Amino acid sequence: MKLHRIIGQVTLSRGHAGYANARLLLAEPEGWTAIGGPRESAPDLIVVWDDLGAGEGSRVAVSDGAEAAQPFRPELKAVDAYNAAIIDCVHVDPRAVARIQFDQPE
Template sequence: MHIYKVTGTVTLNRAHPTYQGAVLKLAEPIGESLVGGVANEPDSIVVWDELGADVGSIIAVADGGEAAQPFRPKLKPVDAYNSAILDGINIKPHLLKD
């Protein structure tokens, strides 16, 4: 699970049949910047969104094999899934690993 910020929406001209009705968002990672680190050039990803995240929303993203789990037993070619819209983030610096 990683923390991302929604930066846009994605519109498909053609799509895999299992993507009918899909809502896709463009998001970039912000995890390092939350703990005072300097983020590298962000790699944006396309995220399947069933929760209704808007541009600017902070979201928790499941990726890889876990991203397809909400659709079981159906098979969908999903690599990133919005699993939560975060209202706030509380970070305790003394618990962070160096």
């Protein structure tokens, strides 16, 4: 799982029948920014299937790949990213953060 921040919603004008009643959100990966590291200048955004009610600004734990479709079993869904949890807060030992060598953006 990876941490992401919800930055918007996705609206489908037409979609596959498997997406009926789907709530799709646009999410930005947090990566090291969750613990004070540098923000990527142009992060890759992803579309996340949300059943938990996350809103804009929410920090979420996203499962991706084959694991993203597991909550729908035995149904088959064309899902590549699923919101598995809404994160209230992240606590990291500052001594551990101090030992991390962040790559500096060019």
